Amino acid sequence: MAELPDDWEMVVGLEVHTELATATKLFCGCANAFGGEPNTNVCPVCLGLPGSLPVLNEKAVELAIRIGLALHCQIAPSVFARKNYFYPDQPKDYQISQYDKPINGIGHLDLPDGTRVLVERAHMEEDTGKTTHLGGTGRIHGADESIVDYNRAGVPLVEIVSGPDIRSAEQARRYAAELRSILIATGASDGRMEEGSMRVDANVSVRRGPDAPFGTRCEIKNLNSLRSVQRAIDHEALRQVMLLEDGQAIVQETRHWDEDAGRTQTLRSKEEAYDYRYFPEPDLVPLAPSDEQIDAIRASLPAMPAERRRTLVALMGEQATESQADQIASVVDQGIDRYVIAAAAAGVAAPLALARVANELAGALSDGGHLDEDTMVVLLQMEEAGEVSATQSKAVLADLVADGGGDPRAVAKTKGFEQMDAGALDAVLDAVIAENRDAWQRYVEGDDKLTGFFTGKVMAATKGQADGKAVNAGLRQRRG
Amino acid sequence: MSDPTPLSAADVAKVAVLARLNLTDEEVERFTGQLASILGHAADLAALDLSALKVTEHPLELINVLRTDEVRPSLDRAEVLSQAPAVADHRFLVPQIVGEEG
Numbered sequence: 397m398a399e400l401p402d403d404w405e406m407v408v409g410l411e412v413h414t415e416l417a418t419a420t421k422l423f424c425g426c427a428n429a430f431g432g433e434p435n436t437n438v439c440p441v442c443l444g445l446p447g448s449l450p451v452l453n454e455k456a457v458e459l460a461i462r463i464g465l466a467l468h469c470q471i472a473p474s475v476f477a478r479k480n481y482f483y484p485d486q487p488k489d490y491q492i493s494q495y496d497k498p499i500n501g502i503g504h505l506d507l508p509d510g511t512r513v514l515v516e517r518a519h520m521e522e523d524t525g526k527t528t529h530l531g532g533t534g535r536i537h538g539a540d541e542s543i544v545d546y547n548r549a550g551v552p553l554v555e556i557v558s559g560p561d562i563r564s565a566e567q568a569r570r571y572a573a574e575l576r577s578i579l580i581a582t583g584a585s586d587g588r589m590e591e592g593s594m595r596v597d598a599n600v601s602v603r604r605g606p607d608a609p610f611g612t613r614c615e616i617k618n619l620n621s622l623r624s625v626q627r628a629i630d631h632e633a634l635r636q637v638m639l640l641e642d643g644q645a646i647v648q649e650t651r652h653w654d655e656d657a658g659r660t661q662t663l664r665s666k667e668e669a670y671d672y673r674y675f676p677e678p679d680l681v682p683l684a685p686s687d688e689q690i691d692a693i694r695a696s697l698p699a700m701p702a703e704r705r706r707t708l709v710a711l712m713g714e715q716a717t718e719s720q721a722d723q724i725a726s727v728v729d730q731g732i733d734r735y736v737i738a739a740a741a742a743g744v745a746a747p748l749a750l751a752r753v754a755n756e757l758a759g760a761l762s763d764g765g766h767l768d769e770d771t772m773v774v775l776l777q778m779e780e781a782g783e784v785s786a787t788q789s790k791a792v793l794a795d796l797v798a799d800g801g802g803d804p805r806a807v808a809k810t811k812g813f814e815q816m817d818a819g820a821l822d823a824v825l826d827a828v829i830a831e832n833r834d835a836w837q838r839y840v841e842g843d844d845k846l847t848g849f850f851t852g853k854v855m856a857a858t859k860g861q862a863d864g865k866a867v868n869a870g871l872r873q874r875r876g
Numbered sequence: 877m878s879d880p881t882p883l884s885a886a887d888v889a890k891v892a893v894l895a896r897l898n899l900t901d902e903e904v905e906r907f908t909g910q911l912a913s914i915l916g917h918a919a920d921l922a923a924l925d926l927s928a929l930k931v932t933e934h935p936l937e938l939i940n941v942l943r944t945d946e947v948r949p950s951l952d953r954a955e956v957l958s959q960a961p962a963v964a965d966h967r968f969l970v971p972q973i974v975g976e977e978g
Contacts, residue, residue, distance in 0.1 A: 418945050425948030434966045435957065437950050455945035475933050482896055484970040529972055530964070543967035671894055681941050682933040 401641075403605045406633035407613075408562035410625075411597040412575055413555050414585040415523060416459045422522045422552035423450030423492065423680075430591050434545035442550035444488030449679050452476075456552035459584040460499050460520050461685060461693050463554050466582045466700055467515045469503030473684040474519070476677040484544050485524035493521035493555075495674040499683065505558070505578070506702060507570050508725070514559030525549035554584070560599070560610065565629035572596055572625050577701040577729050589621050596625050600632045602640065611636070612646040616660055618653045628653040632660050704728045708736055711746040720747065723754035730758055738769040744776045752776060756790045760797035767797045775804040782863040787855075788813040813861060821854075821862055825870045828853045840875050847871065883912040 400406060418428050424441035440448035464471050477495035498519030505513050525546040556575065562568045576594055579585040586593050601613035616632055619625045631653075636646050651660040699707070708724045709716045716724065727733045732753055739749035757772065775796065779789040783805075792807045808814070828850060829836045839846040847868070854867045888908045892899045899907065953966065962969035 420945050420947050425943070425946060426950045427947045433953070435953050435968075438953075438956055439948075439950050443951075443956065451943045452941065453945050454942035457942065473939075480894075484968065527970075528967070540972040541964075542970050542972045543964050544970055545967050671890075673894065676933065678934070680934075681936055681938045684939045 400602065400633055400637055404602050404633075404637045405563060405604070405606055405608075406565070406629070407560050407601050407603060407610055408565075408568050408629055408633075409560040409599045410558045410562065410568060410571060411555060411599070412558075412572065413523075413553050413595045413597075414463070414579050414587075415593045416456050416552040416554060416584055417586060418453055418455045418459065418552055420453055420455075421550035422453050422456050422520070423550055424448075426550065428551050429547070430593075432547055434547060437547045438549070442487075443546060444486070450492065450677075452680060452683065453552060456520065457499070457683065457685065458693060459552075459582070460518070460554050461690060462582040462697060463556070463579065463584050464500030464503065464518050465690070465694050465697055466578050467500070467503040467505055467518060467556065469500035469515060469518055471499065471685060471690050472501050473497065473682060474499040475682050476520075476680045477674045478677050479521075479672045479674055481672055483524075483527075484542065485527050486549065487525070487546060491522060491524065492677055492680070493674075494519035497682075499685075500554075505571065505575060507567065507574055508702070508705070509570070511561075511567065513561045513571055516557045516559050518554050518556040521553050521555060523548050523551040523553050560601075565626045565633070568598060568629050569622050569626040573622055573729075574701065576622075580729075580731065581698060581700055581704075592620070595620065598625065598629050598632070600629055600636070601646070602633050602636045611640075612648050614646065614648065614660075615650045616653050617650060617663060618655075620655070624653060624655050627655075627658065628660060631658065635660065701728050704733050708733055708746075708750065711736065711740045712750070713746065720750060723750050727754050727758065730761075732758060732761065735767075735769050735772045739773045739776045742773045742777065744773065744780055748780060749776055752779075752789070752793070756793050757797070760794050763798075765797035766800040767793075768801060771796060771801055771804060778804055778808070782866055784808050784813050785855075785860060785863050787860045812859075818866075821858070821866055821870060824854055824857050824862070825867070825874065828857060829874065839871075883908055883915060 415428070420426060421428050421437075421442055424439050426437040426439050426442055429437060441450055461471055463469075474494055475497040476492050478490040479493045479495070480490045482489055498517045500515075500518035503515040503518070505515055507513065525544045526548050527542045527544050530541050530543060558571065562571055576587040576589070579594065580587045588594070589596075596619040598616045598619060599613045600616060601611040603609065603611045614632060614636070616628050619628055632651065639646060650663040652663040653660050705724050705728050708728070709721070712720055724733075727736060727750065735753045735757060736746065736749045739753075740746045753772070757767070761767070772793075775784075775789060775793060778784050779786060784792060788808065788811070791811060792804055792813065795807050795811070796802050796804060832850070832853065835846055835849060839850065850871055851864065851867050854862050855864075885904050885908050888904050888911060889899070892904070892907075957963045957966065957968070960968050
C-alpha cells in the first residue's frame with residue numbers, strides 16, 4: 397500500500413520523543429531507570445507534593461544541546477513552561493515543558509537519499525507516569541479504572557518536531573531510522589523503541605497534488621517501531637483519501653494506531669479544543685548556555701552516521717554494492733563500524749572486514765559479549781593470510797566474543813584449527829581426486845559446477861581446516 | 877489597550893471547563909465582572925511604552941541553576957502509597973481516562 401490513488405499526495409510531519417540517557421530525572425535526583433518495581437523511583441518533586449521545587453539536571457541540558465547540534469539547530473536561551481491538563485499521568489496536573497522559547501530552534505535532518513527535512517524545534521520536557529487501564533474485566537477491580545506508576549514521571553525527554561516535509565510513509569520510516577541513529581551517536585539516547593526510549597507521533601494529511609493547500613491533519617499516536625511508523629502512515633493516508641473521495645470531511649483528531657488490527661482509531665476529538673494554557677514555570681529560572689559551553693559540546697560530538705557511512709563507502713574502494721551499502725548502514729547503526737575502520741587501517745581488505753563485522757561480529761555481540769578492535773583485526777589478518785579458513789574464523793570469533801577477548805591464535809590452536817601445510821593439503825587433494833575419477837574427468841572437461849563438489853569433499857576430509865582459497869588454487873592447478 | 881474585545885460570559889464558562897470548575901450561571905456572571913476588572917488592570921500596563929526595558933523572564937536575575945546528575949534516595953514506597961486515596965498493585969488507583977494509556 398505504498399501508493400495513494402490518482403494524484404493524491406500525503407503530507408507528514410513527525411514528533412519524536414526521546415528519553416535522555418541520564419542517571420537521574422529532569423528535575424529531581426530519582427533514578428532514571430526502565431523496568432523497576434512500580435513507584436520506587438519517586439520523591440516529593442516528581443510526585444508533585446506541595447512545597448517541593450524542581451532543580452534542572454545539568455546532564456540533561458548537555459544531552460539536549462548535543463541533539464540540537466547534531467540536528468543543526470540554533471541553540472537559544474530557553475524558558476520552561478507549565479502545560480496544564482488534567483490527567484493522572486502527571487501528579488502535578490501540569491507537565492513542565494518548553495513552549496515559545498525552546499532550547500533548540502530551527503534545524504534540519506538530511507535523509508540518506510539527500511532529502512532535507514526541516515526540524516522546527518527540539519525542546520526539553522518531562523515524561524509522564526505510566527498508566528495502565530484495568531478495564532471492565534480488570535483482575536483487581538471490576539470498575540473502569542486505571543493504575544499509575546510514577547517511575548517514569550519526570551524522566552527527561554527531548555521532543556523533536558519535524559516540518560511537514562515528508563511525502564511518503566517509507567520516507568517517514570527513513571527519517572525515524574536516521575534520527576534514531578543520530579540520537580544513539582550523540583550518546584543522548586539508547587534509541588530502544590521497544591522500551592519506549594524513542595516514541596513517534598505522526599501528523600498526517602492528504603491533498604490533491606503538490607500545489608494544493610494542506611488538508612486537515614490527524615495525529616497518530618502509539619508508533620512503537622519503525623515498521624509501525626510506516627504501516628500506520630500508509631493506512632491513515634489511505635483512510636483520509638477514501639473519506640474525501642466519498643465526499644466526507646476529515647475531522648481533526650488524535651488517532652491511536654492498533655498494530656495488531658493494522659488500523660487507526662479515534663482516541664480523542666479536537667472538538668474539546670485542547671487549550672493547555674501554557675505559562676512560564678515560576679519555579680525555574682531561564683536557561684542560557686554560554687557560547688563556550690556550546691562550542692565545547694560541539695567539539696566533543698563524534699562523527700554522525702551520514703559521515704560514518706561515507707567513510708566506509710570510501711573504504712570499499714570501488715562502488716559499494718547494494719548489499720555492502722546495507723551492511724554499512726547496519727554496522728553504523730549498531731556503532732560497530734569502528735572495527736571495519738581499524739581493520740582497513742591495518743591493511744585488511746575492507747569488503748572482508750565489512751562482511752565479518754556486519755554478519756558474524758554483529759550477531760555474536762547481540763548475544764552479549766565484547767571484543768576489542770585489535771583482536772578483531774588480528775583474526776581478520778589470520779583469515780586473509782589463510783591461517784584459518786572462513787568457517788574457522790567465524791568459530792574463533794564466536795568464542796572470542798563470548799569470552800570477551802583472548803588471543804585468536806591460541807583459540808584457533810585450542811580448537812585444532814592449525815594451518816594445514818601445503819604438503820598435507822596436496823595429499824588430501826590427490827586422494828579426493830583419486831576417489832572421484834568420473835567427476836574429476838567432467839571437471840577437467842569444463843564442468844565448473846563441480847568446483848563446489850570437490851571443495852566440499854576436501855573440507856570434509858580436513859574437517860574444515862583447509863583454506864578455501866588454497867583448495868581452489870590446488871584444484872585449478874591440477875586441472876591444468 | 878491591545879485587545880479591545882470585552883470578556884464574555886462564554887469566555888469565563890470556557891475557562892471554567894478547562895479548570896474543571898462547576899460554576900452556576902450566577903457565578904459565571906459575577907466572575908465575568910471580576911475577571912474583566914483584572915484584565916483591565918493588565919491592559920493599563922500594556923498601554924505603557926516599555927520598549928526601552930529588557931524583557932523579564934523571571935523575577936530573579938539568575939540563569940542556569942543546575943544540579944549534578946547524581947542519584948539521590950527516593951521515598952519509601954509503602955509510605956508514598958499510604959498517602960494515596962486508593963491503591964492497586966503498588967500503583968495509584970485513579971478513575972479511567974479514556975484513551976490515555978501509555
